[in-house]
Amino acid sequence: MSELAGDKKQADNSNAASSHTLLEGRLGYQLETALLVRALTHRSYAYENGGLPTNERLEFLGDSVLGLVVTDTLYRTHPDLPEGQLAKLRAAVVNSRALAEVGRGLELGSFIRLGRGEEGTGGRDKASILADTLEAVIGAVYLDQGLDAASELVHRLFDPLIEKSSNLGAGLDWKTSLQELTAAEGLGVPEYLVSETGPDHEKTFTAAARVGGVSYGTGTGRSKKEAEQQAAESAWRAIRAAADERVAAEAAAVAAASAAAAASVSTSVSTEDAIEDATVDAVEDGGVPTPADPTPDA
Numbered sequence: 001m002s003e004l005a006g007d008k009k010q011a012d013n014s015n016a017a018s019s020h021t022l023l024e025g026r027l028g029y030q031l032e033t034a035l036l037v038r039a040l041t042h043r044s045y046a047y048e049n050g051g052l053p054t055n056e057r058l059e060f061l062g063d064s065v066l067g068l069v070v071t072d073t074l075y076r077t078h079p080d081l082p083e084g085q086l087a088k089l090r091a092a093v094v095n096s097r098a099l100a101e102v103g104r105g106l107e108l109g110s111f112i113r114l115g116r117g118e119e120g121t122g123g124r125d126k127a128s129i130l131a132d133t134l135e136a137v138i139g140a141v142y143l144d145q146g147l148d149a150a151s152e153l154v155h156r157l158f159d160p161l162i163e164k165s166s167n168l169g170a171g172l173d174w175k176t177s178l179q180e181l182t183a184a185e186g187l188g189v190p191e192y193l194v195s196e197t198g199p200d201h202e203k204t205f206t207a208a209a210r211v212g213g214v215s216y217g218t219g220t221g222r223s224k225k226e227a228e229q230q231a232a233e234s235a236w237r238a239i240r241a242a243a244d245e246r247v248a249a250e251a252a253a254v255a256a257a258s259a260a261a262a263a264s265v266s267t268s269v270s271t272e273d274a275i276e277d278a279t280v281d282a283v284e285d286g287g288v289p290t291p292a293d294p295t296p297d298a
Helices: 003-027 033-039 043-048 056-077 083-093 096-105 116-120 127-145 147-166 174-184 224-284
Strands: 191-197 204-211 214-221
Touching (some): 043 116, 056 083, 056 127, 083 147, 096 147, 127 147, 191 224, 204 224, 214 224
Antiparallel strands (some): 191 204
């Protein structure tokens, strides 16, 4: 090895060590170096460097740890929710998009070992890569520090998202919510028409949500699923607004009818009261005969 190559390797190792220390500081745990390196090694880097071990096994483990901790938290904090609603809450937290956002908060992309191909196509910000790497890191923390440490990390990273998801309502799963709404309104089953543009490494998907042949909303995203969810949200809001307007109009019509009926009754009562008052006045003036005051003979 030349002196220049040796210096470069030493500099690379120093930079890697500094980078790992920075990531460990954000995670709050110091991990075994080899384990952390494995967690950060994407398969593209491994294949380009002679078949190194990848982070996929750690990702598999971390996915289970994450799912367990989130499910346990939801079960304990929402004792009255049925299984179906708990499943929706978990899906809102444990999904590629949500994990990627957490990864971006850690600036995880800057630490991932990527191959040249992925590096050149924006791999450091791809939701799937960020999500998989975050799960691998959670798996590494579990192996190195145990379940309590991994659980603490998951809570620190995901509790804000769990709390936010608990208040989303229909936003937990827009496609399911749209289907439930269209069924309740008797509109039929939603369908999605999806188109895509752009090169393979940077596609943009556009989806239109149609119900009964009518387009109610569109959405765009980096994945087909993301575009469909946005289209479903747009359609749900449009249909919900129309339903609310209809209910408000019906309520206003009922209120107007009730007010008209009340006014009619009030007018009738007032007329009867006026007749009675006039009759009493006439009797008092001696101008109207009463049963107690017989009609005089002619």
